[in-house]
Amino acid sequence: MGRFWAVFFVASAVIAVGLCWVAPSYGLWFPGTLKGGFGAGVAHSSIGKKIDDLFYLVLVIVAVTYIGTHAVLGYVLWRGATIKPEEKVLFSHGSHSLEVIWTIVPAGILLYIALYQMDVWAAYRFKEFSPKKAEAVAEVTARQFEWRIRYPARGKTLMPTPQPDDVYTVNELHVPTGRPVSISLKTEDVQHAFFVPELRIKQDAVPGLTIPVWFDVDEPRQYEMVCAELCGWGHYKMKARLIAVSDEDFGAWKDKAALEQFDDGFKKPAE
Amino acid sequence: MSTLHPTLDHAGHDDSHGHGHGHHELTFIQKYVFSTDHKIIGIQFLVTTLLMLMVGGALALGVRWQLARPWEYMPIAGDLTFGRDGGQISPEYYTMLFTMHATVMIFLVIIPVLAGAFGNFLIPLMIGADDMAFPTLNMLSYWFMWPAILFFAFALGLGPEWLTHVRGGMDAGSAQGWTSYPLLSALKQAAPGSEMSQTWWLMAVTFVGVSSMMGSVNYMTTIINMRAPGMTLFRMPLTIWAMFITAILQAFALPVLTAAGFMLVADRVLGTCFFIPAGIVVNNAAPTIGGGQTLLWQHLFWFYSHPAVYIMLLPAMGMVSDMLSCMSRKPIFGYKPMVYSMAAIAGLGFIVWGHHMFISGMNPALGMTFMVSTMMIALPSAIKTFNWIGTIWGGRLQFNAVMLNCIAFVSMFIIGGLSGIFMAAVPVDIYIHDTYFIVAHFHYVLFGSTLFGVFAGIQFWFPKMWGRLMNDSVAKVHFVLSFIGFNVTFFPMHLLGVAGMPRRYADPYHFEYLSHLLPLNQVMTAAAFLMGFAQFLLLGNFLFSIFFGEKCGRNPWNANGLEWTAPSPPGHGNFDILPVVYHGPYEYSSPISGDKDFLMQTEYIPLAQRGIESGH
Ligand code: HEM
Numbered sequence: 100m101g102r103f104w105a106v107f108f109v110a111s112a113v114i115a116v117g118l119c120w121v122a123p124s125y126g127l128w129f130p131g132t133l134k135g136g137f138g139a140g141v142a143h144s145s146i147g148k149k150i151d152d153l154f155y156l157v158l159v160i161v162a163v164t165y166i167g168t169h170a171v172l173g174y175v176l177w178r179g180a181t182i183k184p185e186e187k188v189l190f191s192h193g194s195h196s197l198e199v200i201w202t203i204v205p206a207g208i209l210l211y212i213a214l215y216q217m218d219v220w221a222a223y224r225f226k227e228f229s230p231k232k233a234e235a236v237a238e239v240t241a242r243q244f245e246w247r248i249r250y251p252a253r254g255k256t257l258m259p260t261p262q263p264d265d266v267y268t269v270n271e272l273h274v275p276t277g278r279p280v281s282i283s284l285k286t287e288d289v290q291h292a293f294f295v296p297e298l299r300i301k302q303d304a305v306p307g308l309t310i311p312v313w314f315d316v317d318e319p320r321q322y323e324m325v326c327a328e329l330c331g332w333g334h335y336k337m338k339a340r341l342i343a344v345s346d347e348d349f350g351a352w353k354d355k356a357a358l359e360q361f362d363d364g365f366k367k368p369a370e
Numbered sequence: 371m372s373t374l375h376p377t378l379d380h381a382g383h384d385d386s387h388g389h390g391h392g393h394h395e396l397t398f399i400q401k402y403v404f405s406t407d408h409k410i411i412g413i414q415f416l417v418t419t420l421l422m423l424m425v426g427g428a429l430a431l432g433v434r435w436q437l438a439r440p441w442e443y444m445p446i447a448g449d450l451t452f453g454r455d456g457g458q459i460s461p462e463y464y465t466m467l468f469t470m471h472a473t474v475m476i477f478l479v480i481i482p483v484l485a486g487a488f489g490n491f492l493i494p495l496m497i498g499a500d501d502m503a504f505p506t507l508n509m510l511s512y513w514f515m516w517p518a519i520l521f522f523a524f525a526l527g528l529g530p531e532w533l534t535h536v537r538g539g540m541d542a543g544s545a546q547g548w549t550s551y552p553l554l555s556a557l558k559q560a561a562p563g564s565e566m567s568q569t570w571w572l573m574a575v576t577f578v579g580v581s582s583m584m585g586s587v588n589y590m591t592t593i594i595n596m597r598a599p600g601m602t603l604f605r606m607p608l609t610i611w612a613m614f615i616t617a618i619l620q621a622f623a624l625p626v627l628t629a630a631g632f633m634l635v636a637d638r639v640l641g642t643c644f645f646i647p648a649g650i651v652v653n654n655a656a657p658t659i660g661g662g663q664t665l666l667w668q669h670l671f672w673f674y675s676h677p678a679v680y681i682m683l684l685p686a687m688g689m690v691s692d693m694l695s696c697m698s699r700k701p702i703f704g705y706k707p708m709v710y711s712m713a714a715i716a717g718l719g720f721i722v723w724g725h726h727m728f729i730s731g732m733n734p735a736l737g738m739t740f741m742v743s744t745m746m747i748a749l750p751s752a753i754k755t756f757n758w759i760g761t762i763w764g765g766r767l768q769f770n771a772v773m774l775n776c777i778a779f780v781s782m783f784i785i786g787g788l789s790g791i792f793m794a795a796v797p798v799d800i801y802i803h804d805t806y807f808i809v810a811h812f813h814y815v816l817f818g819s820t821l822f823g824v825f826a827g828i829q830f831w832f833p834k835m836w837g838r839l840m841n842d843s844v845a846k847v848h849f850v851l852s853f854i855g856f857n858v859t860f861f862p863m864h865l866l867g868v869a870g871m872p873r874r875y876a877d878p879y880h881f882e883y884l885s886h887l888l889p890l891n892q893v894m895t896a897a898a899f900l901m902g903f904a905q906f907l908l909l910g911n912f913l914f915s916i917f918f919g920e921k922c923g924r925n926p927w928n929a930n931g932l933e934w935t936a937p938s939p940p941g942h943g944n945f946d947i948l949p950v951v952y953h954g955p956y957e958y959s960s961p962i963s964g965d966k967d968f969l970m971q972t973e974y975i976p977l978a979q980r981g982i983e984s985g986h
């Protein structure tokens with residue numbers, strides 16, 4: 100019976116690893132455009148790509164550790180199941196050198212991950228796209244249960260307070276592609292979180308704070324935008340779209356949106 | 371305070387519990403209801419938490435049903451609350467389900483089953499004391515659970531409206547998640563219906579806190595003061611070390627939560643603004659006056675709740691260490707490293723709370739310090755894991771249900787610990803925060819580890835509680851079904867998280883990028899039901915064995931600990947022979963113990979017999 104259990108636990112680990120291995124081909128992996136036959140989606144922002152790379156680095160380390168520990172676990176279980184009645188049990192209270200090894204080696208690996216990832220965090224929160232380099236394109240205000248978005252008029256910069264010529268949309272965030280942009284994230288009521296899965300970007304919208312979020316989008320198309328922080332019964336339906344278009348199209352869209360918004364019905368259309 | 375009465379005349383009498391000589395006779399109520407005997411209190415805690423486990427499980431199945439068949443008829447819950455609407459639940463009801471599921475599981479199952487049930491039952495027995503230091507306080511710590519349970523029921527919408535003022539029954543239950551972030555939890559208008567239920571929820575948490583606090587004061591005092599002669603600190607079983615460290619954690623972390631809870635109640639009912647900034651308009655109500663900070667709650671809450679996740683784990687780690695060593699017939703590998711790593715976990719546990727707030731908008735530089743401390747807390751966890759595997763290595767393994775649950779504990783803890791590393795890497799956490807990856811992580815540590823450890827513990831110490839053994843075959847079936855059900859339910863959640871599925875969604879499938887996840891969720895729900903119903907095997911086995919289990923003597927497992935020198939079940943005052951301790955608790959298969967493969971802590975071996983390098 101003991102051998103059965105040794106196999107049982109090893110089998111569970113094998114199945115777990117196998118499931119992760121085939122998961123991408125069933126769409127159970129990162130969302131985003133699929134590249135190649137593997138089935139893993141590729142992030143559509145440069146920070147997203149760095150996040151993915153970091154994820155894969157951690158995944159490799161973790162997978163090796165998982166397989167290693169379960170191989171050893173399987174071995175000790177098998178050995179303990181097949182020990183003969185006359186065989187002596189290993190009477191040991193531990194091993195100083197083993198303790199030292201398995202303290203230092205994991206500590207080194209953990210420190211390595213810790214130091215390695217600082218750069219990516221810095222890129223997301225401090226460096227590269229500092230607010231000076233990234234154009235503030237919109238103010239995004241979450242409320243139960245929708246997103247309200249305010250853009251400065253074409254050619255103007257985003258002001259902290261609403262301006263008469265600002266352009267508004269609801270549940271559609273338009274941004275230009277190919278360069279860093281930033282949004283000012285706010286909430287009108289409770290806490291929400293701005294989450295665009297395909298860009299790997301997430302930031303809580305905190306009552307009373309205005310938080311800048313920087314990112315770039317590499318491909319002009321629509322991306323789903325969701326709320327990731329419980330905000331009430333309608334949390335699951337704060338469905339919105341991030342619409343990324345080229346720079347020219349972005350300007351053109353803004354003109355059109357402004358025209359629609361300020362058309363009071365009295366003026367005859369031009370001509 | 372009762373002192374030790376050696377009651378030799380009662381040795382071996384299995385039914386001798388509960389009367390002391392020279393004491394006045396206790397009434398039934400004093401003996402079994404408002405008992406001050408730590409064993410009765412422990413069993414009271416155990417039975418209560420097992421019942422709550424079923425309640426929490428039922429709530430979870432409601433959550434799973436909605437995820438498998440969104441907006442369709444829900445059996446039982448749908449009929450009871452939504453009969454008019456064809457049994458289709460509302461989104462408010464869904465938020466209530468996951469809020470109360472987590473609440474019940476954390477505050478009424480995991481925390482009280484470890485400290486309350488096992489802590490109470492085991493601490494005096496394992497250190498050779500006749501009872502806790504403060505028996506009355508101990509009794510109160512159990513009875514303070516009941517107002518908490520009652521108030522949680524009110525929070526769930528189960529009370530009469532004239533009393534609870536929860537308007538709308540279960541549809542208006544608590545709905546802000548177990549983390550209870552303001553403003554959702556601070557402004558009544560933010561969650562219509564849940565006006566009073568959230569207030570009840572906060573009061574219930576306060577009562578749980580008071581109960582835990584009374585427990586932890588008691589455990590610390592007992593462990594420090596009441597150890598039997600010879601029971602030095604480094605001869606204490608790891609269970610006791612774990613309980614001791616847990617009690618310290620609790621004593622330092624809990625007041626913060628209690629204070630924060632009062633502040634939140636004040637915000638709700640007295641009009642203070644600790645957590646409420648100015649100018650917030652919720653649901654078209656008048657703007658708030660404000661001046662407060664919502665992030666303050668998150669800091670206070672996690673300052674308690676991160677240490678609390680270790681409160682929910684350390685005792686299980688200790689118990690599993692004891693059981694693994696016994697079932698491997700081998701000393702624990704690296705006793706002192708085990709102790710030091712628990713202490714390290716406790717210490718580091720106080721400086722990692724910010725890892726729950728990486729994207730909360732707190733200062734990004736703070737994120738880095740919390741990241742480093744979080745990475746470091748994985749280290750003692752790794753050391754413990756290696757030592758458990760080292761303990762099994764080379765032993766003569768007894769593959770009974772106790773052992774299987776312990777191995778599952780180790781195996782599942784590896785998964786839960788490793789998934790923690792993804793989240794500790796802050797940039798990765800940007801993406802996986804508040805997705806199902808997190809849900810997978812904490813179920814692997816809390817269910818996969820702690821609860822499997824508890825299953826093992828129940829079977830291991832059951833003979834001491836009742837003088838009978840639980841049925842091992844039934845226990846094995848229960849183990850296999852739970853293990854398979856658990857893994858099929860929770861392992862795929864890692865993948866859902868990577869696919870970007872946010873947690874706490876009543877219906878994720880109307881998003882295009884999530885719509886293909888429905889079939890997988892249905893498989894997971896089926897597995898969850900399997901696992902849920904398997905728990906009836908545990909309950910059935912437990913109840914049946916109390917009356918009809920195989921009878922056993924004092925030491926059915928040939929274990930070393932002091933508790934096994936007492937009668938099963940131990941009488942009032944526990945020990946008929948005053949224990950004196952000569953060895954550590956893990957001397958299995960010691961060469962000096964002759965042809966036995968165990969050496970009880972109380973067994974004196976004359977020097978001549980011990981050889982030169984005598985162990986202790
Ligand atoms: C091995 C070391 C561990 C590391 C590095 C780790 C790391 C983390 C991190 C970074 C988070 C926050 C994730 C997020 O919300 O984005 C988290 C969440 C959580 N962890 Fe761990 N963890 C570890 C072990 C444990 C253990 C042992 C337990 C419990 C016994 C535990 C219970 C939890 C719970 C309950 C949550 C989620 C709380 C919630 O948001 O509802 N973790 N962990």
Ligand SMILES: [Cu+2]
Binds near residue numbers: 327330333334337
């Ligand atoms: Cu939300």
Ligand SMILES: [Cu+2]
Binds near residue numbers: 675676723725726
């Ligand atoms: Cu934590």
